[in-house]
Amino acid sequence: MNTYQRIVLAERPSGAVQASNFRLETMEMPVIGDGQILIRNHYLSLDPYMRGRMSDAKSYAAPQALGETMIGGTVGQVVASRHAKFAVGDFVTGMLGWSEVGVSDGNLLRKLDTTHVALSAYLGPVGMPGMTAWYGFHQILQAKPGETVVVSAASGAVGSVVGQLAKLKGCRAVGIAGGRDKCDYVVDELGFDACVDYKAGRLDADLAAATPDGIDAIFENVGGAVFDAALARTNAFGRVALCGMIAGYNGDDVPIRNARTLLTNRLTLRGFIVSEHMDLWPQGLGELGALVASGQLKYRESVAPDLAAAPQAFMGLLQGHNFGKQLVKLI
């Protein structure tokens, strides 16, 4: 194998992401130097945050550079190493991007134990999405047993973990998701107490029925009308973990229309980025890994078959077409 494939950002999207924003390139296989590791990626993670990086609007992170490999989390296996801490055959996770192979100096590369946890799970419930759920639930929502926790995008990689952590804590877990299939999965497979299908056209009424005691904590991934509906049901001193506003990823404004509720119900809202809290990752990933290994934390994956399919899968993710964690299989 003398060449490999990667996908670069060809142009920034104006509005919705399009296939033409990406370019598939064939590259010569790199030769590693002293202290470097060559990794064959097995899975690429697709995540909503990537949409933000494709724009050059001011945000918490620098924009993705044009013509460079798209940013992304990966799991794979070491195929060559001139680094003392990594050996050929090691399973690793890193941020090697939309690419079949990657070179690392070991920084931000982490060895994985696949004895009880599948390799791909390290991009989902035992990776960044799982940690996002863990941090927001434990550090921001701080829900007590008996409280009602609502999470949007409930069947997704983050939302599915939030609801299951809430159940483990003794809370009432209520999801919001798009479509009957996703809602059935959230309740029947993941064990949420209820799930509201926002596409059914009765968001306010259905959410009221699903939260008879109001809402004490919201884990928000979507924003817009879904968030406003949840705010309207909050109890006094409710908490909001603001994790994503996917409703506005194409550049639309995502106003909070129910802003008055923040005051009248004395809510506390916190926006957060899980990568800024790396000190808690060892604890969180340890707990999440144990829950996955013991079968207490379930997850589901949507897997695109190869790198060339990544742009289409990513566009689908932004429109909610994925069902569970969206991955791209590279090998």
Place this chain on the structure above:
Amino acid sequence: MNTYQRIVLAERPSGAVQASNFRLETMEMPVIGDGQILIRNHYLSLDPYMRGRMSDAKSYAAPQALGETMIGGTVGQVVASRHAKFAVGDFVTGMLGWSEVGVSDGNLLRKLDTTHVALSAYLGPVGMPGMTAWYGFHQILQAKPGETVVVSAASGAVGSVVGQLAKLKGCRAVGIAGGRDKCDYVVDELGFDACVDYKAGRLDADLAAATPDGIDAIFENVGGAVFDAALARTNAFGRVALCGMIAGYNGDDVPIRNARTLLTNRLTLRGFIVSEHMDLWPQGLGELGALVASGQLKYRESVAPDLAAAPQAFMGLLQGHNFGKQLVKLI
């Protein structure tokens, strides 16, 4: 004096408050029973929260009852007492409403020392408005020396204290107010570093010029466009104390259009009601009283001449016509 006057809520407003929402009534002077105190009110406090109570929309407090004395904070003097802890001549503050006299059983009635602090100041910087500023600034904003603190309605009873506390803490204090006069007062008399006149039509540009290092903390009294402009200038990990949304008191929606900033700048926002934190009032009022007595905390009052003038003064307050703490003189 066998009669006294009071103002009751005659009807709930639809939209803007109107004079016809109120009714001035002449009442027979009450006779107090055992354990009661009769108080002659000297000043009535007018505050934006009263607008919320006039509606019967769900909020943090029960609505004001129709036909009953309008709610409100007062300072006055005991004129008759059958209560062991209060004597004729004592100065007191209480919630005796829009009324020349009031009867109390001593609950929520507090004796005042007017040696170094004027009686009316106990309705302003050393009363509920001052405590609102103190709580939001110290407990929510937690600003450090050198940080930039922005407060809307900066010349008002709450905002004026927020900015002066920020200066005492070593912060950069920036006000937002309506009109050149108010802005000049905020800078020249109260010592803020800058003040932006939102009526001048250059809100974004003027706020940018006044906050060259961005905004670390917002004390929000207004909501709407003023709040959105401040959110757009926030630094990472900024804090927002959400105290009021006077822009929406007539029932209009007050959306947060810049909601994305809450996420991208990882802000923490908390809505609060100072009366839910009574445990901190002794400490806060002690500090505020000392600052007023020593002249380090300045304040200004708009005084309506008698009870009959209260409705007009209240409508002016909601439109920003007051300049400093709005009071009604009753004696």
